[in-house]
Amino acid sequence: xxxxxxxxxxxxxxxxxxxxxxxxxxxxxxxxxxxxxxxxxxxxxxxxxxxxxxxxxxxxxxxxxxxxxxxxxxxxxxxxxxxxxxxxxxxxxxxxxxxxxxxxxxxxxxxxxxxxxxxxxxxxxxxxxxxxxxxxxxxxxxxxxxxxxxxxxxxxxxxxxxxxxxxxxxxxxxxxxxxxxxxxxxxxxxxxxxxxxxxxxxxxxxxxxxxxxxxxxxx
Numbered sequence: 001x002x003x004x005x006x007x008x009x010x011x012x013x014x015x016x017x018x019x020x021x022x023x024x025x026x027x028x029x030x031x032x033x034x035x036x037x038x039x040x041x042x043x044x045x046x047x048x049x050x051x052x053x054x055x056x057x058x059x060x061x062x063x064x065x066x067x068x069x070x071x072x073x074x075x076x077x078x079x080x081x082x083x084x085x086x087x088x089x090x091x092x093x094x095x096x097x098x099x100x101x102x103x104x105x106x107x108x109x110x111x112x113x114x115x116x117x118x119x120x121x122x123x124x125x126x127x128x129x130x131x132x133x134x135x136x137x138x139x140x141x142x143x144x145x146x147x148x149x150x151x152x153x154x155x156x157x158x159x160x161x162x163x164x165x166x167x168x169x170x171x172x173x174x175x176x177x178x179x180x181x182x183x184x185x186x187x188x189x190x191x192x193x194x195x196x197x198x199x200x201x202x203x204x205x206x207x208x209x210x211x212x213x214x215x216x217x218x219x
Contacts, residue, residue, distance in 0.1 A: 035140035039150050040132050042168060043125065048075045049173070049195040053188050060183030076127055078114055079204040093206040094118070100206040109208055111216040125152065125164065126173075141165075147174050171195070 050073040057065045068087060074080040082092040091102040094114055101110045118124045125132070132138050132152065141149040152164040160180065167175040172193040178186040208214055 035148065036138050036150070038148070039138065039140075039166065039168065042171075042173075043128070043132060046074075046076070046126060046173075046195060048073075048197050048199050049193060050074070050197060050199070051173070051190040051193040053190050055189075056187045058185040058187065065184075073199055073203065074123070074126060075199045075201075075204065078127060079199075079201070080123060080127075081204060082123075093204060095204050095206060100208075102206070102209075102212070107212050109206075109212055109214045109217075111214065125166075136164075 050071070052069070052071045054067065054069050056067045059065055068084050070082065070084040070086075072080060072082050078094055078096045080092075080094045084090040084092075089104050091100075091104075093100045093102070097114060099112050099114050099118065101112075103109075118127070128135070135156070136152040136154055139151045139153075141151055143149070147167040147169050150166045150168075152166065154161065154163075161178050162181055163179040165175075165177040165179075166173070172195075173190055174193070175190060176188045178188075180186075
């Protein structure tokens with residue numbers, strides 16, 4: 001079984017591809033029902049949160065392909081604002097029904113139905129109200145550097161991803177890693193994680209800037 005490629009040191013996320021030696025870091029996956037129940041409870045109770053993040057895409061061979069930073073605010077059901085600050089600014093807003101992707105450099109907004117946009121992404125897990133066990137085989141990988149790690153393997157072959165790793169640090173979401181069918185890994189390290197906050201619905205309403213082209217919006 002694959003294991004996540006994260007190493008934490010002094011509160012700063014250092015990303016390294018440790019797939020081949022993951023068993024040395026975490027040991028074999030243990031059947032820890034209490035730990036899995038903790039993850040299930042965390043996901044089910046996650047009504048709102050905000051955080052900053054660093055996202056890195058790795059190739060099948062562990063080569064860093066792209067890195068970006070930004071922030072996220074999420075509110076169930078089906079609302080979030082995902083902002084990339086650098087290196088290329090983008091704003092992704094889900095208003096409950098649609099997802100708006102705004103690229104300032106291209107002066108373009110792309111609109112999709114929300115299910116079409118978030119399927120196969122970590123946001124699908126965070127916003128899913130169904131028990132994790134209904135869609136995934138959930139295993140506890142144990143603790144490393146005060147991060148409790150879990151592996152989620154989809155029960156259906158129709159999924160866009162092969163495996164997801166989730167890391168919890170106390171009552172905070174610390175990191176996620178998504179493995180796709182091509183062997184690429186998308187790693188998201190979160191900081192300043194805050195939950196149980198008031199987020200007004202107006203925050204998730206996207207207003208198309210003047211002069212910007214819109215693609216996909218039904219007239």
